[in-house]
Every structure is written in C-alpha cells, then in structure tokens.
Amino acid sequence: MWAKWLLAGLASGRVTTTYPRHRERELPKYRVHSVPVMNRPCSDFGCAECAEACPTDAITIVQERGRDAVRLDVAACIACGRCVDRCPDGVFAWPEAIDRAEASRERLISTEEATTHDG
Amino acid sequence: METVDWVAPARLAPTLPWQGWRMDARRDGVEDMVADVAQGLVSGRTELLYYGFAPGDDLDDRADREAAGKRDRGATGDRDAPAERGDGRSRELLAVTCDHSQREVLWRFGRCEAGQSGFPSLAAHFKGVLWTEREMWEKTGCTPVGHPDLRPIMHPEECLPDPVARGAGTFHLPLGPVRADVSESGFFLFDTLGEQIMHMQPQLFYKHRDIESLARGMSPEDALLLAERISGTSTVAHATAFCRAAEQALGCGSSREIEMERVLFGEMERLYNHVHDFSQLASATGMTVAQAQLARAKEELLRLNAQVTGSRYLRGAVALGRSASVDWAAGAARLAAELPAIDRRVRHFLELLQNTPTFVDRLRPTGIVEEEWAKGYGTVGPVARACGLAVDVRSDCLSHLYESTGHACMTAEDAFGDALSRFRVRVREWGVSLDIVTKLLPLLGASSSVDAGSPHAAGRGIGVAESPRGRVGHVLFCDGGKVVSWGIRAASAWNWPVFGLATANGNIQTDFPIIDASFALSYAGLDR
Ligand code: SF4
Ligand code: SF4
Numbered sequence: 001m002w003a004k005w006l007l008a009g010l011a012s013g014r015v016t017t018t019y020p021r022h023r024e025r026e027l028p029k030y031r032v033h034s035v036p037v038m039n040r041p042c043s044d045f046g047c048a049e050c051a052e053a054c055p056t057d058a059i060t061i062v063q064e065r066g067r068d069a070v071r072l073d074v075a076a077c078i079a080c081g082r083c084v085d086r087c088p089d090g091v092f093a094w095p096e097a098i099d100r101a102e103a104s105r106e107r108l109i110s111t112e113e114a115t116t117h118d119g
Numbered sequence: 120m121e122t123v124d125w126v127a128p129a130r131l132a133p134t135l136p137w138q139g140w141r142m143d144a145r146r147d148g149v150e151d152m153v154a155d156v157a158q159g160l161v162s163g164r165t166e167l168l169y170y171g172f173a174p175g176d177d178l179d180d181r182a183d184r185e186a187a188g189k190r191d192r193g194a195t196g197d198r199d200a201p202a203e204r205g206d207g208r209s210r211e212l213l214a215v216t217c218d219h220s221q222r223e224v225l226w227r228f229g230r231c232e233a234g235q236s237g238f239p240s241l242a243a244h245f246k247g248v249l250w251t252e253r254e255m256w257e258k259t260g261c262t263p264v265g266h267p268d269l270r271p272i273m274h275p276e277e278c279l280p281d282p283v284a285r286g287a288g289t290f291h292l293p294l295g296p297v298r299a300d301v302s303e304s305g306f307f308l309f310d311t312l313g314e315q316i317m318h319m320q321p322q323l324f325y326k327h328r329d330i331e332s333l334a335r336g337m338s339p340e341d342a343l344l345l346a347e348r349i350s351g352t353s354t355v356a357h358a359t360a361f362c363r364a365a366e367q368a369l370g371c372g373s374s375r376e377i378e379m380e381r382v383l384f385g386e387m388e389r390l391y392n393h394v395h396d397f398s399q400l401a402s403a404t405g406m407t408v409a410q411a412q413l414a415r416a417k418e419e420l421l422r423l424n425a426q427v428t429g430s431r432y433l434r435g436a437v438a439l440g441r442s443a444s445v446d447w448a449a450g451a452a453r454l455a456a457e458l459p460a461i462d463r464r465v466r467h468f469l470e471l472l473q474n475t476p477t478f479v480d481r482l483r484p485t486g487i488v489e490e491e492w493a494k495g496y497g498t499v500g501p502v503a504r505a506c507g508l509a510v511d512v513r514s515d516c517l518s519h520l521y522e523s524t525g526h527a528c529m530t531a532e533d534a535f536g537d538a539l540s541r542f543r544v545r546v547r548e549w550g551v552s553l554d555i556v557t558k559l560l561p562l563l564g565a566s567s568s569v570d571a572g573s574p575h576a577a578g579r580g581i582g583v584a585e586s587p588r589g590r591v592g593h594v595l596f597c598d599g600g601k602v603v604s605w606g607i608r609a610a611s612a613w614n615w616p617v618f619g620l621a622t623a624n625g626n627i628q629t630d631f632p633i634i635d636a637s638f639a640l641s642y643a644g645l646d647r
Contacts, residue, residue, distance in 0.1 A: 001471075001474065001475055001476075005406075005408050005409075005471065005475075006408075008408060008412070008468065008471060009408040009411075009412070012412060012415070026422065026425075029425070030425040030426075030429050030430060031430060031435070055341040055344050055345075056333075078344060078348050079434075081435075
C-alpha cells in the first residue's frame with residue numbers, strides 16, 4: 001500500500017510555485033475576486049455612479065479637507081464588482097492578488113488621495 | 120407601511136420549481152399552530168423547511184430594535200436573559216412545512232395575542248429548532264415557553280457555555296475561536312475524562328452579520344448579492360434558493376432553461392466542496408499525499424469555475440429571472456474537456472484511501488450520529504444520508520427539475536452514521552454530480568428570461584435547494600418590489616446541534632479533527 005502512495009505522490013511532479021518569488025497570475029483573468037482598490041483620482045464627483053451602484057454603501061462621496069473625495073470602506077465591500085464595471089473614469093480596479101492585510105480598522109478605509117498603500 | 124395580510128392566497132404565485140405541489144396557508148392561534156406542527160414533525164409526516172417570526176410591526180424599524188436591545192442589556196446588566204418586551208406589538212410565528220406524500224407545502228402562521236410575551240416552544244417537541252428558538256428569544260425577548268435549554272446563543276463575546284461534567288478527573292478544554300488552518304471562527308468546550316470526550320458544546324455566532332435585516336428595504340437584485348455571500352462554499356445553493364423564493368414572491372417565476380443552469384451550477388459547487396471534504400479528511404488522518412492531491416483537484420475545479428463563470432466560487436452565476444451571462448459554447452466545451460482528467464485523478468486517490476487500513480480504521484466507528492438523533496433533529500445532507508435517511512430535496516421536492524438527467528438520492532450502503540459512512544456518501548455523490556453535469560452540458564445554450572412580474576405586488580415565496588451540506592431554505596416577503604422580510608435556513612443550521620452529540624458519542628480527543636472534517640459544517644451559514 002505504501003509503495004502505491006509513494007508512486008502516486010511522485011507521479012504528479014511539482015505543481016506548486018515558489019511564492020512570493022513566483023506569483024500565480026490567476027486572479028486578473030477572472031471577472032470577480034477580491035475587494036477593489038482605487039488606483040487613480042476621480043475627475044467628476046458629480047456623477048456619483050459608484051456610490052449609487054454600491055449595494056452596501058461601501059462607497060460614499062465625502063468632504064475631505066474642504067473638497068469632495070470618494071471614500072471606499074472595504075470592510076463593507078462584498079466584492080460585487082459594480083464599481084469596477086460602472087465608473088466611467090476607471091477609478092476602481094481589481095488588485096492582482098489577495099494579499100492585503102491591515103492592522104487597524106481605519107486602514108481599511110481609503111479616500112481618493114490616500115490610495116498609495118493599496119494594491 | 121400599511122399592514123399586508125400575508126396569508127391571503129393572492130400573495131403566493133405558483134412557480135416552476137414547485138410544479139405539481141400544492142401551496143396553502145393557514146393562520147391559527149399560536150398554541151394550536153405549534154401543537155399541529157409538532158405533531159406532524161414528530162410523526163415524520165412533514166418536514167420543516169423554515170421556522171421563525173413572520174413579518175410584523177416589530178420588525179419594521181431595525182435601528183429602533185437594536186437601540187432597544189442595547190438599552191435592555193445595558194439597563195439590566197443581566198447577560199443571561201434578554202428583557203421581556205411583551206409590549207403590545209403584534210407578533211406571528213411562521214413555520215413552513217412540506218408533506219411529501221400529499222405533495223403540499225403549508226405556511227402556518229401562529230398569531231400571538233397582543234401583549235403576549237411568550238409562545239409555546241416547538242423545540243420542546245422537535246429538537247431541530249433548539250438553537251433557532253434561542254436565537255428568536257434573544258433577538259426579540261419573546262420567550263419560547265417550555266424550551267428545554269434556553270440560554271443566550273448570539274453574543275459569544277458576552278456569554279460562553281459553562282462546563283457540564285464535574286467531579287474528580289474531569290477536565291475542561293476550551294478550543295477556539297481562533298484555530299489552526301483557515302477554519303472559520305467557532306468555540307468548542309470539551310468536558311473530558313482522560314482522553315475520553317464526555318460532553319462537547321459548540322458556540323458560534325462570531326461571524327453574525329445579520330444579513331436578513333441588512334436586506335430589508337433592498338431590491339431583490341441587491342439582496343441576491345448578499346444571499347451569495349451567506350456562506351462562500353454554498354454560494355450557488357443560497358443564491359438559487361433565494362431566487363426561487365424571490366421569483367415566487369414577485370410573481371415572475373422562472374423557466375426550464377434557467378433552472379437547468381442552476382442545477383448545473385449546484386452540481387459544480389458540490390464537486391469542489393466534496394473534493395475539499397475528502398482532502399480535509401485525508402489531512403485529519405495524516406494522509407498527506409491524498410490531502411495534497413485532492414486539494415490540487417479542488418483548486419483545478421475552482422479555476423474551472425472561474426473560467427466558465429468568471430468567479431471561482433460561482434458568484435454572479437445565478438441571476439434573478441434570467442439565464443446566466445455565460446458563453447456556453449466555450450464553457451461547456453471546457454468543462455467537457457477538463458472534467459474527465461480531474462475525475463480520474465480524484466477517483467484514483469479515493470480508491471487508494473478506501474484500501475488503506477489506517478484511513479478506514481480511523482473513520483470507523485468515529486463520530487456516530489444515531490439514526491434517532493438524525494430524525495429527531497431534522498438533520499440534512501450527507502450527515503443524514505449516512506444514517507440511511509433518504510433526505511435530499513433533489514429527489515424530494517425538485518425531482519422534475521432532474522428529469523432530463525436523472526438523480527438518485529445516495530444514502531450510505533452500511534448506514535452506520537459514522538465518519539466513514541459520511542465519507543462514502545460523498546464518494547457516491549461525486550459520481551452522481553459528475554454524471555448530472557455531463558448529461559446537462561449538451562443541453563445548455565438557450566438563454567432565457569422571464570417577465571419581471573408586477574413590481575408593486577406584495578407577495579411571499581419559499582425557495583429550496585440542495586447545497587453540498589444539505590437542504591437550504593429561504594423565505595422571502597416582498598412589497599412594492601422591496602424586501603420586507605427574509606428568513607434564511609442554511610443546511611448547517613440543521614446539522615450543528617447534533618455535532619456536539621456525535622463528538623461525545625464514545626470518542627477521544629484525537630477523533631475530533633476527523634469528526635469535524637466529516638461533518639464539513641459551515642459556520643457562516645448558521646451565523647449569517
Ligand atoms: S463613478 Fe467614478 S467618476 Fe463617478 S464619482 Fe465614482 S469614482 Fe468618480
Ligand atoms: S465591489 Fe461592490 S460592494 Fe465593493 S465597493 Fe464596489 S460596488 Fe461596493
């Protein structure tokens with residue numbers, strides 16, 4: 001029996017990768033995966049398409065330092081992808097991998113200017 | 120919002136999944152209703168699809184209710200009992216039962232008198248709702264009178280179970296909520312005597328999101344997104360049950376083509392879940408080669424899901440009142456090309472496992488669920504079928520949806536009710552699911568949508584689906600095109616209460632990972 005297991009194990013060869021040196025680029029191929037990030041500033045807060053489309057109010061248009069900003073709270077996000085699909089400006093995008101970890105609740109909230117640590 | 124009489128027949132539209140079934144509704148006084156439902160369940164004549172409160176004026180303002188709940192707990196400082204709130208609000212119990220011999224689904228509404236702060240406990244007769252009534256009590260303060268084990272259940276941060284076994288040599292071992300691997304959060308309190316487990320109490324609700332309340336006021340399309348996220352590994356089952364309920368409530372129904380796709384997605388979901396469970400069992404028994412190889416097969420299935428539908432966990436595949444946005448010409452070809460190789464490898468490792476004495480010996484007779492418990496607690500899915508009970512909505516209620524493919528309910532041949540029987544049920548189901556997928560592939564392709572129904576109608580609906588863990592039931596009340604009330608009954612909600620019993624049924628501490636893996640319970644499904 002044990003010989004069979006040994007052979008069965010060896011027969012498959014190696015199928016894993018050497019993370020993080022070699023990362024699987026699987027996710028970007030698919031439509032839905034992790035929570036989105038904001039990868040560029042929004043040029044037209046008036047449209048508010050993202051805030052209207054978001055089913056869980058994870059996206060809101062807020063006032064920050066005296067001007068409008070798009071606020072994304074990924075703790076409330078259910079990764080439906082509507083913001084990625086609907087924003088005419090391409091502000092929202094899917095990250096390449098699911099490896100985001102934050103140490104505090106506040107860090108899960110990003111506004112348009114504070115997006116540099118994402119992705 | 121004006122009061123709607125939900126019992127009226129006009130509130131219920133006949134839909135395709137329930138073809139050939141009669142739907143009826145009745146309102147009685149709560150005592151008569153509970154007595155009747157209990158009698159049907161105990162005699163085995165009926166099966167309970169859903170149990171909870173019907174929408175009433177106490178459910179309209181969630182913020183108000185939450186504030187009241189906080190005040191009550193804060194003011195009394197009493198963690199053991201939510202304050203009584205028999206405040207004159209009208210309240211109705213709802214039990215949806217189905218009678219297979221009569222092919223009838225019955226909505227039983229039980230009216231509590233105004234000011235009545237309690238209702239007769241159904242759990243006193245039918246143990247399957249022990250946890251449900253604890254939750255109902257904690258949420259509303261309405262007492263299930265006669266409940267045999269009334270304790271808080273929903274706030275583990277405030278109240279954890281107490282040990283039961285006492286005396287010389289007994290030891291109390293708390294485990295969780297954070298555990299090895301990427302398990303969901305759950306707390307287990309073991310009372311042990313040496314290695315022997317004397318008693319085990321699970322405590323969940325670490326991931327309670329109150330999804331049912333979050334959906335109130337949402338459009339069914341948005342609520343469907345929440346339904347998909349109740350439990351990631353049962354995305355399709357919950358989405359399907361929700362859509363079937365919503366389509367009945369909105370009066371739009373579905374079509375053969377739509378249902379055929381849902382059946383296919385449901386079986387794709389079962390395939391990757393069962394392989395995952397095989398892999399977890401192999402891990403629990405130290406069979407590392409099988410664990411790794413089966414985990415690899417699961418990953419291949421997830422990638423296949425993503426290639427066909429765009430989502431590894433099949434999110435977005437089930438849509439309300441229309442076919443999936445899937446290119447079936449390419450999708451079916453890919454599935455037909457890749458599934459046989461995965462199947463060959465999985466069967467090879469399952470064969471090896473079943474011929475390895477160290478694996479089989481560890482599973483038999485571990486974590487036995489007595490047939491009497493399986494019946495008394497209304498268990499579902501592979502856990503029930505491993506006890507020889509032919510419980511499967513695919514053959515009970517929805518058989519006509521499987522006409523073109525056939526479906527056989529797979530019970531265990533030996534019906535021992537232990538981890539090995541559960542493993543063998545899943546092995547047999549692997550073959551059945553693959554067969555259904557293979558037969559459906561050539562039939563797909565015709566896209567279909569149904570008339571959206573009247574957007575302003577008030578209606579109710581019930582939807583069921585067989586998830587990899589068993590029957591999922593959703594009850595939905597809609598008014599003006601918005602969700603008024605939603606009730607979710609995940610498969611694991613039926614199986615969790617027997618898990619502790621099976622764990623303490625003559626097992627030792629090191630059996631626990633095996634029992635855990637063989638039950639394959641979802642925490643998020645119960646917590647929701
Ligand atoms: S949808 Fe895009 S462009 Fe419109 S407000 Fe949102 S981020 Fe700005
Ligand atoms: S993915 Fe969906 S839930 Fe998340 S922020 Fe975008 S719209 Fe909102």
